[in-house]
Structures are given as structure tokens and as C-alpha cells.
Amino acid sequence: xxxxxxxxxxxxxxxxxxxxxxxxxxxxxxxxxxxxxxxxxxxxxxxxxxxxxxxxxxxxxxxxxxxxxxxxxxxxxxxxxxxxxxxxxxxxxxxxxxxxxxxxxxxxxxxxxxxxxxxxxxxxxxxxxxxxxxxxxxxxxxxxx
Numbered sequence: 001x002x003x004x005x006x007x008x009x010x011x012x013x014x015x016x017x018x019x020x021x022x023x024x025x026x027x028x029x030x031x032x033x034x035x036x037x038x039x040x041x042x043x044x045x046x047x048x049x050x051x052x053x054x055x056x057x058x059x060x061x062x063x064x065x066x067x068x069x070x071x072x073x074x075x076x077x078x079x080x081x082x083x084x085x086x087x088x089x090x091x092x093x094x095x096x097x098x099x100x101x102x103x104x105x106x107x108x109x110x111x112x113x114x115x116x117x118x119x120x121x122x123x124x125x126x127x128x129x130x131x132x133x134x135x136x137x138x139x140x141x142x143x144x145x
Contacts, residue, residue: 014060014079015079016061016078016079016081018078018081018084019084022084022085022086023051023054023063023084026051026086026087027051027052027053030050030090030091030092030095031086031087031088031089031090031091032048032049032050032051032068032086032087032088032089032090032091033048033049033051033084033085033086033087034046034047034048034049034084034085034086034087035047035048035049035063035076035081035082035083035084036081036082036083036084037076037080037081037082038080038082039080040080044082045069047067047068047069047070048067048068048069048087048089049063049065049066049067049068049074049076049087050065050066050068050089050091050094050095050098051063051064051065052064052065052066052073052095052098052099052102053065053099054078055075060077060078060079061077061078061079062075062076062077062078063075063076063078063081064102066091066098066102068089073098073101073102073105
């Protein structure tokens, strides 16, 4: 069976061997968690996360949170987390603020990617028709101002 361009067959999700109850409790009670994480290049990082949520996809399970080390919203693939334990920070009054900021950040990122894809498609379509995106009259009018 041939798949459409840009699609991938579903892969099974990598098993996660972590205390997911600790993560659920951290979100509900709004306390931080310390994690040891290995990135895609094999580099190990230890940091403290204010856990905002978990994101599921067909391929992976991700931890979404505010990283106290980087002072930024981050997502961590759960299968790359090597160790997790309860942290000492509470973020009770700021959880909703962090979530709103994360949603705004992701929404802006999705819109930017969509605009870039639309722009690429427009350029491809223009090249196929070999017609300029504007008339010569428009160029002359613009050059007077």
C-alpha cells in the first residue's frame, strides 16, 4: 500500500517506565518535579519542571511544562526521561497563567508554520503558471510613491 506524500505509517508508542501517578499528582497539587532527561543527541540534562500537562500522539507521550532551568515552556518526550522525583517548588498561583502563555505560544507557532506553508504553495503555483503575482500597472503605480 502506498501512502500519500508527507504521511507516515503509525508506529507503536515507545513504552514509558516512569511514575505517572507522581506526574498526575504534581499537576493536581501544583508542585514541581525534578527530571533527568536525555535529548535526541544523547546529552543528559537535569532540571526542575512545573508540570502543566501531558500530550499524547500516535508516536509518543510528552510532558509539557515550564522549565525552571531554561525559564521557558518546554516539551519532553517521556521515553527520554530517565528519572523523576518530587521537587520543592509550588506554582499554585501561576498555573493558569503558564497554561495560557503556552497555548498562545503554540497557537502563534502553528499559525506561523501554516503561513509559511501557504507561502511556499503560492510560490510553487506561481512558478507553474509563469505569471507574476501582480500586474505591470501595479508596479508602475507603486514606483511613483
